Amino acid sequence: MVKDQATEELIKEKAKVLFFQKGFLDATTQEIADEAKVNRALIHYYFRSREQLMDVILEEVVSRKRARAKAIFSSSLAFREKIATYINVIVDQGLLFPYLENFIISETARDPERANFLCSPARTKTTDLIRDDLALEIKTGKLGPMTAEHFMINLSSMCNYPFLAKSILKSVHGMTDQSYRKFLQDRKQIIYRAIFNEEMPEVQLTPELKSILS
Amino acid sequence: MVKDQATEELIKEKAKVLFFQKGFLDATTQEIADEAKVNRALIHYYFRSREQLMDVILEEVVSRKRARAKAIFSSSLAFREKIATYINVIVDQGLLFPYLENFIISETARDPERANFLCSPARTKTTDLIRDDLALEIKTGKLGPMTAEHFMINLSSMCNYPFLAKSILKSVHGMTDQSYRKFLQDRKQIIYRAIFNEEMPEVQLTPELKSILS
DNA sequence: GACGCGTTTAACAATTTTGTTAAACAAAAA
DNA sequence: TTTTTGTTTAACAAAATTGTTAAACGCGTC
Numbered sequence A, B: 001m002v003k004d005q006a007t008e009e010l011i012k013e014k015a016k017v018l019f020f021q022k023g024f025l026d027a028t029t030q031e032i033a034d035e036a037k038v039n040r041a042l043i044h045y046y047f048r049s050r051e052q053l054m055d056v057i058l059e060e061v062v063s064r065k066r067a068r069a070k071a072i073f074s075s076s077l078a079f080r081e082k083i084a085t086y087i088n089v090i091v092d093q094g095l096l097f098p099y100l101e102n103f104i105i106s107e108t109a110r111d112p113e114r115a116n117f118l119c120s121p122a123r124t125k126t127t128d129l130i131r132d133d134l135a136l137e138i139k140t141g142k143l144g145p146m147t148a149e150h151f152m153i154n155l156s157s158m159c160n161y162p163f164l165a166k167s168i169l170k171s172v173h174g175m176t177d178q179s180y181r182k183f184l185q186d187r188k189q190i191i192y193r194a195i196f197n198e199e200m201p202e203v204q205l206t207p208e209l210k211s212i213l214s
Numbered sequence C: 001g002a003c004g005c006g007t008t009t010a011a012c013a014a015t016t017t018t019g020t021t022a023a024a025c026a027a028a029a030a
Numbered sequence D: 001t002t003t004t005t006g007t008t009t010a011a012c013a014a015a016a017t018t019g020t021t022a023a024a025c026g027c028g029t030c
Helices: A005-021 A029-036 A040-047 A050-073 A079-096 A100-110 A112-118 A126-139 A148-164 A166-172 A177-196 A207-213 B005-022 B029-036 B040-047 B050-073 B079-096 B100-110 B112-118 B126-139 B148-164 B166-172 B177-196 B207-213
Strands: none
Touching (some): A005 A029, A005 A040, A005 A050, A029 A040, A029 A050, A050 A079, A050 A100, A050 A126, A079 A100, A079 A177, A100 A148, A100 B100, A100 B166, A112 B166, A126 A148, A148 A166, A148 A177, A148 B148, A148 B177, A166 B112, A177 B148, A177 B177, B005 B029, B005 B040, B005 B050, B029 B040, B040 B050, B050 B079, B050 B100, B050 B112, B050 B126, B050 B207, B079 B148, B079 B177, B100 B112, B100 B148, B148 B166, B166 B177
């Protein structure tokens, strides 16, 4: 026999619900166990320690994020379509898992070592995948001069920050949950136009790409 | 007699060092006491509970942030100079207190109630202070159409996110502490150009404004 | 049915962390 | 000098949280 894949997966899934959807970023092992309706000791049985459970979850979610980005940026889409798709995917994911970015940010801030082995510079970087396209945009004067790094960080800043600062934004601008969601939908257009100063195009995704991003 | 202002202040100051500069976002009362070289019970004597100490610190730092923004955006500077100044101030503050944003984000995420009484929509909002200027920029075609809210959030996203994601950015792009600081300095120009698509102007601050922002 | 094996549970132990309190201390007031 | 008031300390208590363990359980196999 092997370890019960189902239970192990259940624990991870329910922990993710707590972290990414309910926003209990410092949920205790007991709270995780409760959410999964299992005995707390099982968490230690399958993951040894709370720390290791966190590591597994962090690794999974960062991998997935990276896989998505890679799929988009190495697809056959036109450059601006890639960006449009990226914006759509990030914002949609944010709406689905509102605290996922908070989790990543807070875990990597708590222990920067984690970031190192999660995103070693040796990996395929999205910045490398867009460098040529970006250079062309800049050369033809369609975009101001900047490195691929700055470009990607501008992009992900505008996509992610509104989720990180959710409570503040909601209260400063007096938004309800509903108007906040509407606001985030609008941002897709806004972000694209902030970057390219033109309307965001409709993008047809290949079924293959669609499935990777779902 | 009154409570010893000096000791109370010392505790707050040292707590801020831990939170904002050293990045120990979940420092215990003992660690705070150690940093301030005082007995842990003093923290309870002056602030009653850890929670209340956190509240006081959060309130102070958000107030100060808001005061700065208000000073800039109600100054006599030209609109684009205001933005240039804002970018400079935020990035410089970030370099000085690298984890300050992490603190605000994580505290307001942990308990959204806090955000409500920190930034009630009744207050003077920076968005209101730029609305007219922004409308003019848009009307004259210098800027794509967007609300003041989206504009401000684009701006603060690009200013703040790089600090929040510090560890990830450093490790993805293989930066040292030094090259990361250089990178952030460069961003001032980059952010300004991303918004206005032109070089950032030199701004002369009035001595009064200078002192508020120091 | 008894055995073996992975899974699950309840109970326990250890640690960490917060909060309380009584007493010591320092300095100004009486 | 004694008293009073506010400050600081050490010791204690209580709660929360993580990690361990021995026993119970379910189930397929001998």
